[in-house]
Amino acid sequence: MLAESYLRSGKVRDLYSINDGRMVLVASDRISAFDVVLPSTIPDKGRVLTGLSRFWFAETASIMRNHLLDTDPSVLADTLRAEIRAAGHEPPDLGPLDAIRGRIMICRPASVIPIEAVVRGYLAGSGWKEYRERGTVCGIRLPAGLRESDRLPEPIFTPATKAEQGEHDQNITFDGMIDHLAAWRRGMTGFSGPFAEAIRDRALRLYRYGAAVAERKGILLADTKFEFGLAMTGDPDAPFGPPEERIAPISRVGRRPEPIPPGPPESIMILIDEVMTPDSSRFWDAATYAPDGPQASFDKQFVRDWLEAQRWDKTAPGPELPPDVIEGTRARYVEAFERITGASFTRYLEEDVIAR
Numbered sequence: 001m002l003a004e005s006y007l008r009s010g011k012v013r014d015l016y017s018i019n020d021g022r023m024v025l026v027a028s029d030r031i032s033a034f035d036v037v038l039p040s041t042i043p044d045k046g047r048v049l050t051g052l053s054r055f056w057f058a059e060t061a062s063i064m065r066n067h068l069l070d071t072d073p074s075v076l077a078d079t080l081r082a083e084i085r086a087a088g089h090e091p092p093d094l095g096p097l098d099a100i101r102g103r104i105m106i107c108r109p110a111s112v113i114p115i116e117a118v119v120r121g122y123l124a125g126s127g128w129k130e131y132r133e134r135g136t137v138c139g140i141r142l143p144a145g146l147r148e149s150d151r152l153p154e155p156i157f158t159p160a161t162k163a164e165q166g167e168h169d170q171n172i173t174f175d176g177m178i179d180h181l182a183a184w185r186r187g188m189t190g191f192s193g194p195f196a197e198a199i200r201d202r203a204l205r206l207y208r209y210g211a212a213v214a215e216r217k218g219i220l221l222a223d224t225k226f227e228f229g230l231a232m233t234g235d236p237d238a239p240f241g242p243p244e245e246r247i248a249p250i251s252r253v254g255r256r257p258e259p260i261p262p263g264p265p266e267s268i269m270i271l272i273d274e275v276m277t278p279d280s281s282r283f284w285d286a287a288t289y290a291p292d293g294p295q296a297s298f299d300k301q302f303v304r305d306w307l308e309a310q311r312w313d314k315t316a317p318g319p320e321l322p323p324d325v326i327e328g329t330r331a332r333y334v335e336a337f338e339r340i341t342g343a344s345f346t347r348y349l350e351e352d353v354i355a356r
């Protein structure tokens with residue numbers, strides 16, 4: 001049903017556009033480890049990621065506007081039927097929508113800001129590596145004597161450039177980010193400083209909020225990555241306007257989204273993609289947290305441990321996962337969903353709601 005409007009695929013999500021200008025993100029059950037998409041899938045993993053993102057989009061709506069417009073698959077079916085009717089035909093029976101229920105987000109399309117807005121509350125991964133070598137993370141000087149996985153005195157914003165496919169993201173300094181933004185939108189010269197500050201400010205606020213919620217559920221949000229985009233407002237006086245500001249329709253029915261004009265002030269910044277999921281974050285179990293070494297990640301560690309024990313050089317294609325590893329990984333993803341949202345995953349599957 002969506003085949004005509006397919007745009008492209010990332011490692012996990014497939015993107016489609018609908019004729020009224022909206023976009024559909026479908027989260028698959030694909031899993032990647034060590035930057036390789038494995039041949040096996042984890043049943044319902046895409047639903048866990050979508051459900052958690054839905055939860056966070058609702059929770060953080062007062063901090064920042066986001067791209068989520070709808071999650072009901074029947075909205076897609078209705079749109080499609082209306083289009084077929086408008087073309088003078090009687091729409092066919094579209095069949096069951098169960099395959100995509102719980103794993104779609106109908107979104108406002110945005111021009112993706114080419115920055116991974118990473119926030120770290122703990123010292124891990126590439127942050128720990130840079131700290132060990134230079135005492136800094138993305139150029140930010142940290143107190144001496146920190147150990148791997150230590151909690152930082154306060155969360156820090158550590159941006160990275162969005163790498164091309166197959167490449168690793170590159171950590172950059174805040175000044176490097178300003179230059180990167182200026183190069184991305186040349187019309188933005190003189191504006192990229194405040195723009196970068198707005199990104200840092202929103203990312204830190206979102207992290208602080210999310211980390212506090214997760215911590216109450218016994219999960220440490222060691223670090224996470226946000227993506228932001230520019231969406232058109234039609235209002236030249238509202239560069240990053242307040243959340244209640246209305247957004248003008250992006251394009252007319254029957255047309256592809258129009259290209260977004262060059263940066264602010266015609267656009268507003270919105271939160272896009274997925275938010276504080278196991279795929280975009282390091283979740284640690286607070287109960288087993290022990291700094292001065294690496295921590296087991298809450299979800300993927302199970303897969304990584306099994307992969308480490310295989311004879312595999314970490315290049316594509318990876319090995320097929322055995323059933324018990326698939327089941328164990330699924331259980332961890334579901335546990336992350338249930339602990340953070342406090343909702344029942346079974347209910348999410350059956351009723352498409354996030355509730356106890």
Ligand SMILES: Nc1ncnc2c1ncn2[C@@H]1O[C@H](COP(=O)(O)OP(=O)(O)OP(=O)(O)O)[C@@H](O)[C@H]1O
Pocket residue numbers: 009010011012013014015023025067107108109110111112163164165227229272273274
């Ligand atoms: N509202 C939006 N408008 C436009 N693009 C979006 C929006 N929300 C998310 N995206 C993009 O959709 C893609 C989601 O797919 P996925 O998460 O699988 O990608 P990925 O493997 O992380 O890789 P990459 O970001 O390099 O494409 C991302 O490229 C993301 O930037």
Ligand SMILES: [Mg+2]
Pocket residue numbers: 010273
């Ligand atoms: Mg992604």
